[in-house]
Amino acid sequence: MSRPVRKPGRDPGASAAVAGWAVTLLATAGVVWAVVTADAEWHRALAGAWAAAVVLLIARVLILTRRLSAERAHRAREAGVATARGTEVAHLAAVRVPAIAERLHTGQRLEGVPGPVASPEETGEEFARALDSVVVALGSDAAVHRERTLRDSVQAAFESVARTMHVMATVQQQVLDDVERSIEDPRLMADVMKADHAASQMTRKAQTLLVMCGIWPARRETRPVSLYDCVRGAQSRIVEFGRIEVHGGQTLYAVPPAVEGLMHSVAELLENATVFSPSSSPVVVNVREVGAGAVIEIDDAGLGMPSDVLHQALRQLRDDLDLTRLGAVPRLGLACVGRWSRELGFNVELGGASAYGGTRAVMFVPFQLLTEPLPRPVAHRRPATEPAEHVGPVVSLAGVHDDAPVPAGHTDDAAEPAGAPAPTTASLPRRRSRRGAARAATAARNSVPDPLPGAAPAEPWTPEAARASITSVVAGTLSGRAAVDADGGTEPAPPHSGQSLPSIPHEHAGGRP
Numbered sequence: 001m002s003r004p005v006r007k008p009g010r011d012p013g014a015s016a017a018v019a020g021w022a023v024t025l026l027a028t029a030g031v032v033w034a035v036v037t038a039d040a041e042w043h044r045a046l047a048g049a050w051a052a053a054v055v056l057l058i059a060r061v062l063i064l065t066r067r068l069s070a071e072r073a074h075r076a077r078e079a080g081v082a083t084a085r086g087t088e089v090a091h092l093a094a095v096r097v098p099a100i101a102e103r104l105h106t107g108q109r110l111e112g113v114p115g116p117v118a119s120p121e122e123t124g125e126e127f128a129r130a131l132d133s134v135v136v137a138l139g140s141d142a143a144v145h146r147e148r149t150l151r152d153s154v155q156a157a158f159e160s161v162a163r164t165m166h167v168m169a170t171v172q173q174q175v176l177d178d179v180e181r182s183i184e185d186p187r188l189m190a191d192v193m194k195a196d197h198a199a200s201q202m203t204r205k206a207q208t209l210l211v212m213c214g215i216w217p218a219r220r221e222t223r224p225v226s227l228y229d230c231v232r233g234a235q236s237r238i239v240e241f242g243r244i245e246v247h248g249g250q251t252l253y254a255v256p257p258a259v260e261g262l263m264h265s266v267a268e269l270l271e272n273a274t275v276f277s278p279s280s281s282p283v284v285v286n287v288r289e290v291g292a293g294a295v296i297e298i299d300d301a302g303l304g305m306p307s308d309v310l311h312q313a314l315r316q317l318r319d320d321l322d323l324t325r326l327g328a329v330p331r332l333g334l335a336c337v338g339r340w341s342r343e344l345g346f347n348v349e350l351g352g353a354s355a356y357g358g359t360r361a362v363m364f365v366p367f368q369l370l371t372e373p374l375p376r377p378v379a380h381r382r383p384a385t386e387p388a389e390h391v392g393p394v395v396s397l398a399g400v401h402d403d404a405p406v407p408a409g410h411t412d413d414a415a416e417p418a419g420a421p422a423p424t425t426a427s428l429p430r431r432r433s434r435r436g437a438a439r440a441a442t443a444a445r446n447s448v449p450d451p452l453p454g455a456a457p458a459e460p461w462t463p464e465a466a467r468a469s470i471t472s473v474v475a476g477t478l479s480g481r482a483a484v485d486a487d488g489g490t491e492p493a494p495p496h497s498g499q500s501l502p503s504i505p506h507e508h509a510g511g512r513p
Contacts, residue, residue: 080122081123085118087117088116088118091114092135095114096135100135116131158209159210159213161209162209163206163210165205165209166203170203173196176192180193197236197241200236207264208332209332211336211340212335212336216343219256220260221260223374224253224254224371224372225253225254226251226253226373227253228246228250228252230249230266231246231266231285231287234263237267243274243281243283244283245284245285246287247284247285247287249287249288249294251289252294252370253370253371253372254365258344262365264340265337265341265346265363266285266298269298269363273299276302276303276358277358278301281300283300284299285297293364293367293368294365296363296365297360298360298361298363299360300358301356303357304359310350310351313350314350316335317335319338321338345368345369346365348363349361
């Protein structure tokens with residue numbers, strides 16, 4: 001921006017000095033005239049008066065001249081300062097601010113940004129400090145904005161990856177659940193169960209990322225779940241699930257909205273306990289009731305935690321840290337547990353020495369997250385015409401003979417039409433069709449039996465219930481075949497390739513650790 005140019009003209013200070021000197025000369029001339037024309041007495045008096053007046057006038061003129069010179073120097077100095085400040089502001093807008101923006105955009109430091117072109121003496125100390133504060137504030141605001149943008153970008157990227165992982169793992173688990181229902185080969189079942197277990201771990205990792213991004217998993221439970229089952233469900237989500245020993249908690253029930261958070265948090269704590277302890281040592285979990293709620297104590301046999309590591313772990317549990325503040329190699333488990341604890345209202349403490357020399361993690365579950373179990377639902381009754389022998393799964397049909405007597409109520413719809421007269425007790429035994437018996441046995445095996453009076457209610461269908469124990473599946477099928485072979489009078493033999501075992505529904509396969 002151009003500045004107005006001062007037009008050349010007379011300097012008011014110089015005009016005043018000329019006028020002062022003119023008055024002094026006139027006064028001196030008057031004194032000389034008075035001395036020449038006056039007599040002796042009057043001459044001396046008048047000369048003294050005029051001399052004093054001339055001295056005063058000369059002093060006044062000198063003072064006025066000095067003042068005018070000082071004002072002129074001050075105006076010149078102010079003009080120089082204004083010029084320097086204008087130049088500095090123009091340099092800030094044209095050079096320094098673009099340089100700061102460029103370096104912040106490329107992620108460079110601000111040390112190499114061009115400095116001011118004028119010294120503080122030229123522009124003034126206060127003005128120089130004001131410009132420096134503007135530069136610092138500009139850099140700070142831009143850095144904060146850049147950091148916020150970077151944090152949002154990182155969180156959005158993690159959220160996208162976590163959602164994709166979660167969807168893929170969920171689809172994989174559903175496919176594996178369908179495959180498990182149709183597999184009869186125990187060795188193939190074991191491999192499928194291993195793949196299903198790996199998919200459950202990937203689901204947990206994806207849920208951890210989603211929780212760190214502020215996205216909470218959907219609630220899957222609609223009924224209260226015991227803390228024992230919560231720990232067992234968490235056990236099924238870690239790699240070394242066989243090392244976990246669970247004691248207590250069968251009579252303490254968590255409210256449905258808190259089940260997933262408790263299960264996920266316990267899984268992360270169990271994962272830490274198994275990773276930082278010898279693979280041959282157990283991890284013991286004790287669930288018990290206390291005055292204000294319940295506690296879940298997890299003891300491992302590791303080496304404990306040093307003070308600096310313990311401080312970092314407690315910081316991750318208590319502080320609301322995002323993904324960009326977890327360090328170069330972030331461990332998301334404890335940070336995820338901390339977010340769940342703040343969301344649901346439970347508490348987790350670390351650092352207590354366990355009975356095995358390792359670390360004890362204590363999760364306190366307040367009464368607000370506990371409830372009473374719901375009453376057992378009324379069981380659906382089958383028609384009275386169906387015999388009681390149908391209740392219970394049929395393990396195998398390998399030992400059933402064609403001429404074996406058929407229990408009362410069993411009819412072969414394919415071999416005997418409806419309305420045919422029933423045979424009398426004196427009639428000869430009739431042969432039954434193997435195909436009809438096989439169909440009836442298959443229907444009984446695939447059906448879910450009614451719960452007996454006083455029995456515990458069936459657990460809701462969940463991926464954890466579908467992923468039954470490999471050992472239970474294999475042991476159950478082999479024991480069923482051994483029992484059938486013993487009834488047929490033959491020695492039990494291990495299955496060979498090409499020989500299939502009867503399928504066992506997951507509902508009867510036992511809980512998965």
